[in-house]
Amino acid sequence: MNLLEINEVSKFYQTHKALDHVSLSVPEGSIYGLLGPNGAGKTSLIRIINQITAPDTGSITFDNEPLNAEHIYKIGYLPEERGLYKKQKVWEQMIYFGQLKGLSLAEAKKRSEEWLIKFDLKEWKNKKVEELSKGMQQKVQFIITVLHKPKLLILDEPFTGFDPINAEIIKNEIKSLKAQGTTILYSTHRMESVEEICDHICLINKSKKILDGSVKEIKKQNSKNLFELVFEGKVPTWVEKISEEPTDEGHTKLVFKVENMNRAEIIKRLANEVNIWSFREIVPTIHQIFIDKVQEVNHA
């Protein structure tokens, strides 16, 4: 079942088109990667989902209902450009934002307390935000985003500005929220973490969707039937050789392409002809697919 469905959404600004008939479906309980270069239209789409702006055409369904004002209580949003009231106390700020997201005062207090303990920020509770380190401020921001237990959590470049340790903490928190059933829309132009975190992705470029689906499927679809073989013997004649080089151990490393055969068949046939030291399929990374697709579109 899909928690969020975007149908043919377009958004125009005075000088340019931000979104051009974009459709996508975010399955409930998934981590959905919204990928694209800077200026592709990711933030425009996110703002539409958050009802900060309205689409010019198209429709959006959230939790099987047309998107409406009540849904903002079920959405948590961590914008790419984010800040806090510097002069206000951590604690007051968390409660304030919790209440704006529809929590009662008591509930906001209770949950803030829990999160402060979880993120080891308890003794910073009554400090002003400006007294906190950047990493701590980021944690506070994350807490504010999830305090009201949103069904849909929208994270726009959540790891920018985090040191590796805090990034790991947040990454684990994201996974644990997913395990509790939260659907996460993860927007980024950096691919390092995408394969590790996301189940589904959607690639947007120049205001158009150019690719979407589950990570597995996309990788399969974009596989180029490339294989890497380290062996002893003569190069088989039935493969399309891409490159060949000797290894330090005196073997040969061969990269080749074979179409219309699965791995088992290839191994069987190779085993008959050469002495195999290692064999693997070269699977494209999402990063590579991203770059290829963007370039493809840009050159078209």
Next chain:
Amino acid sequence: MHKIWLITKREYLSRVTKKSFIVMTILGPVLIALFYGVIIGLAVNQKTGEKTRTIAVVDKSGLFKNHLENPSKVEFVYTENDTTTLGLDIFGWMVIPKDFTLDNPKEIVFKSTESATLDLQSKLTNAVASSGKNQKLMQKGVRQSFLDSLKMEVQMKTLEISETGDLVNSQAELNFGLGAAFAFIIYFFIFLYGVQVMRGVMEEKTNRIVEIIISSVKPFQLMMGKILGIAMVGLTQFLIWIALSGILTGVISIFFASQMGGLSGDVEQAGNQMQAMNPILEAFFNLNFSFYITIFVFYFLFGYLLYSAMFAAIGSAVDSEADTQQFMLPVTLPLVISFATSFSILASDPHGSMATFMSIFPLTSPIIMMVRLPFDPPGWELAVSMLTLVLTFILFTWLAGRIYKVGILMMGKKPTYKQLFKWMLMK
């Protein structure tokens, strides 16, 4: 509505708990009281601090010896020539020539080491003239007791004929003072707090808090919450100022009044001054206070709301304080003009056509109508002015909200007027 309330509360609490607010709120009245105290102090000192001067009269005519009445702060002694001191600290010698007669007063000479003030000169000549006049009257058979009974002090009460033909106490000075005070407070309040609204909006924009907030509330709610919160801060500060200033200036007045009475020992004089104050005090209590306060709070609030909506729009459109200048000028111009002209309106004709127009035109009415109010403008003008202000407030807030909505998410380039206009029309 609940969300506007949450925002208003945050804006209010985050401001009134600031150290600078507390300091200013307490210091403001202290400064006002101090200022007031210094002025009264100076005035009192001038009266009580002035030394009594001893003037030696060298009366060669023989007409005035022991007949001159001492003016205030002057004591006459009589000597034979203009060098004798009698062991006293003589300030100067007044020489009345031998050929001085009541019918042919010749020139009197005054000699002193320090130059004599004009005030002193007139006191001396008046003393001589008054004594001369009395002597002439007595030559004609008028008795001393009758002369004494001629002294009288006259007080005047001014009355105004109202529209209904009733006579009411005229309060020219009070009206002037009230009008000026109203104009000043409203001008000050709109500027001070309007700019705070603008800064607050800019802070949220440049700190990038705004995107988080408007994913929970509508931009318009955020704007209104902020404007209302800051209005409450202003009202709080204003009320505390009034209360504290009243208490402090009261204490100072009492202090000086007792000092004045005590120092000179001249209870009668202090009493006279109190009596001279009376008509003003009376007029002050004659005012229809609840009416004035209601109208004042109305213009105070709506004037502020109208302007702060514009200030909020400016704050949303720019990224830095420096960029605000270009947009500030047209917004603050009507305010500055009305403040500047308010005094000439007060002094000349509070019901002239210029004054009438400006007291109805919504961008100037909060100041100008308050200036006119003590002079009783026609009721229909007041009603039209108030209605126009409310309608303009609604229109401007709506337009400002549209600019605000787009502006807070626009980073980078400073917009032009044309762009602002387009933002108003955007979906």
